[in-house]
Amino acid sequence: MDTETSQTLDKYAQDKYKYGFVTEIDSEKPKKGLDEKIIKFISNKKKEPEWMLNWRLNCYKKWLKMNDPQWANLKFPKIDYQDIYYYSAPKGFEKKPKDLSEVDPKLIETYNKLGIPLEEQKVLAGVAVDAVFDSVSVATTYKGELEKLGIVFCSISEAIQTHPELVKKYLGSVIPPGDHSFSALNSAVFTDGSFVYIPENVKCPMELSTYFRINAEETGQFERTLIIADKGSYVSYLEGCTAPQRDTNQLHAANVELIALENAEIKYSTVQNWYPGDEDGKGGIYNFVTKRGLCKGKNSKISWTQVETGSAVTWKYPSCILKGDNSIGEFYSVAITNNFQQADTGTKMTHIGKNTRSKIISKGISLGNSQNTYRGNVSFLRKADKARNYTQCDSLLVGNKCGAHTIPYIDSKNNSAIVEHEASTSKINEDQLYYCRQRGLTHEEAVSLIVNGFCKQVLQELPMEFAVEAQKLVSISLEGSVG
Amino acid sequence: MTFENNFINHSKEYIFLDNETILNQREKVFKKIIQKNYDKKNNESLKNITISELGKFNYFYKPQKEDPTISLIDNSNYEIRVINGICKNYEDDNIEIRNFTNLDFKRFLNQDKNNFDDIIIDINNVFLNSGIFFNIKSESRLNIRLIHDTSDNFTIFQNNFINFKKNCEVQLEDHFHLKHNSINNINYNIEVEEDAIIKHNIFQNFSNSNKLYLTSNTVCKKNSSYNQNTYNFSAGFVRNFHHAHLNGEFANASLKGCFFLKDDNACTNKTNIIHNAENCVSNQTYKGILNNHSNANYYSNTFVSENAQKTEGYQLSKGILLTDNCSFFSKPELRIFADDVKCSHGSTIGPVDESALYYLRSRGINKNQAMKMIISSFIEEDLKNLDSESAKIISNNLSDYLNSLVND
Numbered sequence: 001m002d003t004e005t006s007q008t009l010d011k012y013a014q015d016k017y018k019y020g021f022v023t024e025i026d027s028e029k030p031k032k033g034l035d036e037k038i039i040k041f042i043s044n045k046k047k048e049p050e051w052m053l054n055w056r057l058n059c060y061k062k063w064l065k066m067n068d069p070q071w072a073n074l075k076f077p078k079i080d081y082q083d084i085y086y087y088s089a090p091k092g093f094e095k096k097p098k099d100l101s102e103v104d105p106k107l108i109e110t111y112n113k114l115g116i117p118l119e120e121q122k123v124l125a126g127v128a129v130d131a132v133f134d135s136v137s138v139a140t141t142y143k144g145e146l147e148k149l150g151i152v153f154c155s156i157s158e159a160i161q162t163h164p165e166l167v168k169k170y171l172g173s174v175i176p177p178g179d180h181s182f183s184a185l186n187s188a189v190f191t192d193g194s195f196v197y198i199p200e201n202v203k204c205p206m207e208l209s210t211y212f213r214i215n216a217e218e219t220g221q222f223e224r225t226l227i228i229a230d231k232g233s234y235v236s237y238l239e240g241c242t243a244p245q246r247d248t249n250q251l252h253a254a255n256v257e258l259i260a261l262e263n264a265e266i267k268y269s270t271v272q273n274w275y276p277g278d279e280d281g282k283g284g285i286y287n288f289v290t291k292r293g294l295c296k297g298k299n300s301k302i303s304w305t306q307v308e309t310g311s312a313v314t315w316k317y318p319s320c321i322l323k324g325d326n327s328i329g330e331f332y333s334v335a336i337t338n339n340f341q342q343a344d345t346g347t348k349m350t351h352i353g354k355n356t357r358s359k360i361i362s363k364g365i366s367l368g369n370s371q372n373t374y375r376g377n378v379s380f381l382r383k384a385d386k387a388r389n390y391t392q393c394d395s396l397l398v399g400n401k402c403g404a405h406t407i408p409y410i411d412s413k414n415n416s417a418i419v420e421h422e423a424s425t426s427k428i429n430e431d432q433l434y435y436c437r438q439r440g441l442t443h444e445e446a447v448s449l450i451v452n453g454f455c456k457q458v459l460q461e462l463p464m465e466f467a468v469e470a471q472k473l474v475s476i477s478l479e480g481s482v483g
Numbered sequence: 484m485t486f487e488n489n490f491i492n493h494s495k496e497y498i499f500l501d502n503e504t505i506l507n508q509r510e511k512v513f514k515k516i517i518q519k520n521y522d523k524k525n526n527e528s529l530k531n532i533t534i535s536e537l538g539k540f541n542y543f544y545k546p547q548k549e550d551p552t553i554s555l556i557d558n559s560n561y562e563i564r565v566i567n568g569i570c571k572n573y574e575d576d577n578i579e580i581r582n583f584t585n586l587d588f589k590r591f592l593n594q595d596k597n598n599f600d601d602i603i604i605d606i607n608n609v610f611l612n613s614g615i616f617f618n619i620k621s622e623s624r625l626n627i628r629l630i631h632d633t634s635d636n637f638t639i640f641q642n643n644f645i646n647f648k649k650n651c652e653v654q655l656e657d658h659f660h661l662k663h664n665s666i667n668n669i670n671y672n673i674e675v676e677e678d679a680i681i682k683h684n685i686f687q688n689f690s691n692s693n694k695l696y697l698t699s700n701t702v703c704k705k706n707s708s709y710n711q712n713t714y715n716f717s718a719g720f721v722r723n724f725h726h727a728h729l730n731g732e733f734a735n736a737s738l739k740g741c742f743f744l745k746d747d748n749a750c751t752n753k754t755n756i757i758h759n760a761e762n763c764v765s766n767q768t769y770k771g772i773l774n775n776h777s778n779a780n781y782y783s784n785t786f787v788s789e790n791a792q793k794t795e796g797y798q799l800s801k802g803i804l805l806t807d808n809c810s811f812f813s814k815p816e817l818r819i820f821a822d823d824v825k826c827s828h829g830s831t832i833g834p835v836d837e838s839a840l841y842y843l844r845s846r847g848i849n850k851n852q853a854m855k856m857i858i859s860s861f862i863e864e865d866l867k868n869l870d871s872e873s874a875k876i877i878s879n880n881l882s883d884y885l886n887s888l889v890n891d
Contacts, residue, residue: 406816411812414807423829
């Protein structure tokens with residue numbers, strides 16, 4: 001590494017997390033720890049019907065018998081589940097505000113600091129925001145407009161009250177609570193999240209969006225998102241995350257379930273920028289997310305796009321189960337790790353139906369002392385005639401203290417199915433760097449340009465509303481240490 | 484026979500039988516296997532097997548009646564027959580070959596244990612009943628043909644050391660002539676010294692009552708080159724696990740293989756290349772054709788340590804599935820800790836290319852013939868570097884395989 005590079009590295013290594021601040025709102029929380037009492041407390045707080053409570057308790061019993069999955073390429077201290085708060089809601093929100101003016105001004109201020117003013121967004125971007133502050137949905141905008149089309153977009157707690165038949169039918173149908181310990185844990189203690197139902201033949205006219213936020217210290221966030229796209233419908237859902245700077249590790253174990261029926265299409269985009277810990281690897285969020293989509297009907301399509309820049313530990317595999325004939329699964333991912341971040345992320349494409357197709361594009365960028373792993377599983381079952389998969393995963397290494405790992409699992413049991421997998425790992429091309437420098441770009445600008453080009457294939461899949469933010473995030477993450 | 488019985492009755496036979504250090508070590512490894520004390524994370528040696536099944540075999544080993552031979556075809560061509568794990572002790576200007584003796588226990592104990600918690604190697608250690616030292620002297624230019632003859636029902640647990648001294652140039656061939664019901668668990672430790680150029684061809688073709696577990700662990704020093712090709716036409720189970728460590732600058736290693744499976748046959752393959760020095764090049768390519776109910780696994784791993792800058796590492800796996808009932812699992816892994824590297828991997832699994840078939844059919848070639856042409860062209864490039872005799876063996880085996888394809 002030349003001196004200029006290391007100077008820039010040093011300079012940006014000092015960069016502090018821009019979104020690190022704490023909103024001082026009295027959080028109402030019960031004791032730390034997890035037992036049946038706390039689950040009953042959560043269920044009671046949410047005024048849930050009995051079947052829901054029983055479901056939670058059932059999942060809790062399953063969780064007690066399970067161990068955390070060990071196979072990921074991650075190192076972190078054992079999680080003490082008894083040292084976490086499982087419920088926290090800003091005070092005074094027992095009764096939900098009817099509109100923005102009823103929302104605590106401090107909350108609104110927090111969002112403003114993050115650059116998502118609710119009012120402005122409502123007018124300018126045409127985005128309906130289901131903002132989650134800690135564990136209670138604070139405000140849901142554009143609900144009226146959506147209701148006219150019959151679209152249900154609300155918090156999951158509300159959906160349990162208003163649409164119990166849909167929740168009962170689909171909750172846990174894609175991610176069975178017994179799948180692994182994080183899914184069981186989430187199922188037992190989930191506090192909030194979004195619920196979306198798109199009726200038959202409705203194209204959702206706007207991008208639905210939720211902003212997750214982890215605030216109270218040592219509060220695990222257990223979001224549960226359930227999206228159901230009925231026959232012939234379309235929806236695009238955005239999820240963005242950012243959290244204040246903290247010293248103790250925070251746990252986040254979300255479950256996201258998507259169900260696409262015949263001819264339906266779901267596009268799910270994520271920008272994740274949670275606090276990754278400081279330059280010594282202290283603090284940061286543990287992110288254990290289970291995301292899974294089921295292409296249940298014929299000709300359905302589920303597309304995942306993610307930009308992962310935050311979290312100390314990321315454990316995340318948005319997957320597709322391609323059950324309906326001719327269904328399509330897509331996965332586009334950019335994962336950037338810096339300092340002491342660790343990411344083990346990828347996807348799982350399970351081809352069950354005939355003529356199912358999947359495409360995986362994954363770009364990993366490792367900087368500093370970080371470890372970045374792509375882990376993907378593509379499997380063709382016996383009946384997946386003429387199924388097809390194309391996988392491309394590329395890694396870029398900056399500096400010689402980081403690691404890039406590619407661990408694909410490819411399993412074919414059908415002789416008419418075709419799978420193609422390509423991967424490459426390299427550093428930033430010297431020739432490209434030289435070319436850019438010659439044309440007057442600084443070293444840093446040149447690297448930023450090249451990396452942006454490297455990620456382009458994924459970033460262009462993001463919806464307009466997100467693309468700008470994502471690009472900003474990529475360059476912020478890079479600024480941290482690229483020279 | 485259970486694993487415990489095998490251990491009690493047979494772990495103290497033939498080699499090192501009065502050496503306490505070894506016996507203690509065997510006791511320890513035995514406990515490890517019984518208690519299944521393995522790191523299961525990423526341990527490919529435990530995939531698709533059950534430890535108790537693996538321990539159930541009828542141990543059988545006796546000193547052989549037939550004499551092993553070494554025939555010198557000319558000054559540079561050797562044919563060595565290893566009968567039930569035993570060879571003839573021999574030495575000349577080029578080569579030194581001898582069987583393990585009790586005095587060799589230190590060498591055995593100190594061997595590179597880089598085989599990553601491999602249960603097959605552990606079993607090999609417990610029941611070891613033969614071993615051979617090969618010493619290829621520096622500056623030699625040799626062709627060596629090694630024929631492994633195993634009689635009915637024999638269980639061979641063998642540990643071989645091959646040392647290629649500086650600047651030698653050797654083509655080594657392994658042939659397996661296994662009779663019936665034999666188990667061969669063979670572990671090679673290969674050392675390739677500076678500037679040595681080694682070609683290692685392994686031919687596996689035996690009947691379905693036999694099992695072969697072949698493991699090799701190669702260490703390459705500066706400027707050396709090690710090229711391994713395995714050709715698996717066996718009807719019996721084969722496990723090919725090959726590791727290579729590139730420990731000196733400018734060394735290169737290539738681990739290649741092809742397998743042709745039919746009926747209910749299975750095979751497991753693993754290649755693992757570890758780059759520990761700068762400017763090294765590695766290559767891993769496995770290709771397979773699967774027919775009927777066969778299934779195959781291929782695990783490959785390229786590991787680049789943080790000081791191995793300017794590394795080039797390539798991996799490729801290709802599988803052709805001929806029927807709906809066969810399956811192929813592939814896991815090409817890259818683990819990279821250095822930034823100035825060029826590494827890639829590719830993996831494809833699919834049927835025979837329809838358009839190629841159509842092209843040939845439209846030119847009046849019948850379907851069988853066309854299939855044969857496409858499949859032979861699939862491995863054509865792997866045959867280029869073979870000498871005429873080896874190429875002949877392969878093409879005979881290949882045509883046998885092709886003729887056995889279902890005619891429809």
